[in-house]
Amino acid sequence: xxxxxxxxxxxxxxxxxxxxxxxxxxxxxxxxxxxxxxxxxxxxxxxxxxxxxxxxxxxxxxxxxxxxxxxxxxxxxxxxxxxxxxxxxxxxxxxxxxxxxxxxxxxxxxxxxxxxxxxxxxxxxxxxxxxxxxxxxxxxxxxxxxxxxxxxxxxxxxxxxxxxxxxxxxxxxxxxxxxxxxxxxxxxxxxxxxxxxxxxxxxxxxxxxxxxxxxxxxxxxxxxxxxxxxxxxxxxxxxxxxxxxxxxxxxxxxxxxxxxxxxxxxxxxxxxxxxxxxxxxxxxxxxxxxxxxxxxxxxxxxxxxxxxxxxxxxxxxxxxxxxxxxxxxxxxxxxxxxxxxxxxxxxxxxxxxxxxxxxxxxxxxxxxxxxxxxxxxxxxxxxxxxxxxxxxxxxxxxxxxxxxxxxxxxxxxxxxxxxxxxxxxxxxxxxxxxxxxxxxxxxxxxxxxxxxxxxxxxxxxxxxxxxxxxxxxxxxxxxxxxxx
Numbered sequence: 004x005x006x007x008x009x010x011x012x013x014x015x016x017x018x019x020x021x022x023x024x025x026x027x028x029x030x031x032x033x034x035x036x037x038x039x040x041x042x043x044x045x046x047x048x049x050x051x052x053x054x055x056x057x058x059x060x061x062x063x064x065x066x067x068x069x070x071x072x073x074x075x076x077x078x079x080x081x082x083x084x085x086x087x088x089x090x091x092x093x094x095x096x097x098x099x100x101x102x103x104x105x106x107x108x109x110x111x112x113x114x115x116x117x118x119x120x121x122x123x124x125x126x127x128x129x130x131x132x133x134x135x136x137x138x139x140x141x142x143x144x145x146x147x148x149x150x151x152x153x154x155x156x157x158x159x160x161x162x163x164x165x166x167x168x169x170x171x172x173x174x175x176x177x178x179x180x181x182x183x184x185x186x187x188x189x190x191x192x193x194x195x196x197x198x199x200x201x202x203x204x205x206x207x208x209x210x211x212x213x214x215x216x217x218x219x220x221x222x223x224x225x226x227x228x229x230x231x232x233x234x235x236x237x238x239x240x241x242x243x244x245x246x247x248x249x250x251x252x253x254x255x256x257x258x259x260x261x262x263x264x265x266x267x268x269x270x271x272x273x274x275x276x277x278x279x280x281x282x283x284x285x286x287x288x289x290x291x292x293x294x295x296x297x298x299x300x301x302x303x304x305x306x307x308x309x310x311x312x313x314x315x316x317x318x319x320x321x322x323x324x325x326x327x328x329x330x331x332x333x334x335x336x337x338x339x340x341x342x343x344x345x346x347x348x349x350x351x352x353x354x355x356x357x358x359x360x361x362x363x364x365x366x367x368x369x370x371x372x373x374x375x376x377x378x379x380x381x382x383x384x385x386x387x388x389x390x391x392x393x394x395x396x397x398x399x400x401x402x403x404x405x406x407x408x409x410x411x412x413x414x415x416x417x418x419x420x421x422x423x424x425x426x427x428x429x430x431x432x433x434x435x436x437x438x439x440x441x442x443x444x445x446x447x448x449x450x451x452x453x454x455x456x457x458x459x460x461x462x463x464x465x466x467x468x469x470x471x472x473x474x475x476x477x478x479x480x481x482x483x484x485x486x487x
Contacts, residue, residue, distance in 0.1 A: 004030060004055055006047055011063065014041040017096055021084025021477050025057075032057050035165075036078055038088050039096070040066030068092030073140065074177050081165035083178065083475035090139050094123045094471060097479040101447045101469050109451030111464060119468045122329055139474040144218050144305070145322045146179040147289055148187055150194075150201050150211040158194040158201060160187045160214055168204060178475060180218045182253045182272050186227055189249035190214055190242065197238045207232070207285045215280070215289070217314055219305035220324050223270030225250060226303045228316040230280045230289060236297065243277055243298045250274050275303045278316055290317055307331065310358045312383050319352050319376060323472045330443070330470045330482055331359045334416065337441045337466065337484035340364050344413040347437075349399035349428065354380030354392065356418055356443070361392045368410065369394045370402045400428035403435065412437045423449025426456065433460030440485040445472075450481055461487055 004027065014023035014037045023037030031054040034045050042064035045057035072078070072086035085093050098121045105114040124139035148160040151170040161173035175184040194201070194211060202209040213230040227246055229236060236242070254271045277298035282291030294301065294316050302315045307328050314320045321327040334356060338346065340363035348357040351369030353376050361367045361384075369392065371377050380394045395402055399417070404427070406412075415437045417424055423446065432440065433456075440462060444450035454464060467483035 004028070004047060004050055006050055008047045009060065010045055010047070010057070012043055012045050012057070014039050014043065014066070016099075017477065019100070019477050027055075030055060034059055036087065038066040038069045039092070040068060076161075076171050076173055079164055079171045080162050080173065081167070081171075082162050082176070084477060085475050090123065090474070093139075093474070094121050096477065097121070097471060098469055100477070101467075101479060101481055104447035104451040105454070107451070108448055109455045110458075111451070111454070114464075117464050117466055119333075119466050121469045121471075122326070122333075123471045124326065124474050139471070140177045141180060142323045142325065142474060143176075143179045144220055144324055145320070146176065146183055146216050148173075148183075148214045148216075150190075150214060152201055158191040158199075158211075160191060179216075180220075181257075182218060182225065182250065183216055185249040185253040186216055186225075186246060187214060189245045190227075190229070193238070193242045193245050197241070199237060202232050204285075210236075212282060213289050215316060217303055217316075217320075218272070219270075219275075219303050219314075221270070221306045222304050223272050224275035224303035224305070225272050226276040226278070226314070226316065227274065228276075228278045228280050228294070230282050230291070232283050234281060236279050239279075239297050243274075246277060247274055274299065276300050280316055307355060308359065309362075310355075310383075311387050312353070312355070313379070313386060315379075317375070318379055321355065321472075326470055326472050326480075327355070330472070330480060331356060333468050333470075333482045334441050334443060335359060335363065337482065338364075338414050338416065338439065340414070345411065346414045346416060347403065347410075347412040347435075348416045348418075349403060350417055350419045351380060351394065352376050352418070354383050354394060356416060357392050357394070358383060358387060358389055360416065361389050364414075365391065367392045368412075370397060370399045372396070372398050398425070400425045400431055403428060403431045406435070411435065414439045414441070416441045416443070418443035419449075421446040421449065424453050429453060429456045429460070433457065433462075436461070436487055438487060440487075442481075442483045442485065444481045444483070445478070447479065447481060450483065454483070454485065457485055463487075 012025040014025045016024040022033040025032050034057040036059050044061040048058050049056040068089045070089050077086035102114050105111040153159045159172040161170045200209040202212040210233050215228040217226040250272050278296050280290050281293045302313045346364045346367045348369040351357050351371045357367045357369040374396050377394045377396045384392050462485040465484045470480040472480045
């Protein structure tokens, strides 16, 4: 196989990154913008030792699961990778990926026998009143928009094209709350009027870098954060007024549910927090270390179930609150708490799962390596009046290994990063020998790797559920129950 050769191919599956997978003479070929079942003509653009990349030249026969993307820039933008596939097919792909990893990597025989549910986005959406898109869109409560210039020199926001830092202008991302288009439009107009400079990665000059927004889906509270390459924001009072006007315009234009009991009306949006974040480093990291409040509070409030959370610009908080509630409810169900158990929540973050479990546990102990996250967790416990939780700073594997017998866990919950659990931690959990373990995973491959170790240490897989937290991309979450 050589570069620039043209082949016919049938797409059989999809990768974690949303590329179609087909085979030519036994060699795997990855092709963007294709769907399982497509028959296509492709041109080879890159050849490796055991695989190749192709570019879609012509669709000869479309897959039955192929649909017209809802977003006009879906093919260019580096965000969503599954806009061209039906939602039913998307859920099936995610289920298939989890089952494949559990079988192929985890050695679990017939894993589908343990599957409770594939939980997709519900059509019962009361959080976003403007339903101009399918129920599996408009789910993100946090958005980050890079700021740039178009060919005419106008300020624009959008997203990076795949594998580049070239901005594709996007006025309204359909995965985010519709108030965002009013906010970004107001900021761009303000920047052009006042000749505010835009950051250039090559020269590291210019002021505006990113716009970050957070929306409380239950409370309607809005945070707007401008990431700047400087210490001050010029004309900030004028911008604050434009943001307030933009929110008022959104509220006036939005048709909400009625109050006659048929459907709960979503809250009006209110600008609760306007802050700047200072990032003067030549880095791909979006946020710097210092955040300054220009108007309102330094945080917004939102809920997961009945638990209240303070969310700052730098807080880690689940971006899909509706699915998060379902996911945490399933974790609570799997934990089978009677009110007498001691629960250890390892990799606890700002305490979201810990506080959820505290409602039915005797005591919950959370461990997190990031000190600021632990401070957030303690504050969130305090504002909810929750007293049966305790949070510790440190690596999960080290803190768990040093526990005295009085802290012995009845149940362990882990929600590790994509790399999965540290092997030392898995050994410690096996030694702790809790009755049950609930594993919340954002990566089926590392989940499968870890449960193979846990199974060899005396645990059995009992049940698991698959959750679509990030619709229109291949990312998938899993909640699994293991018992000793």
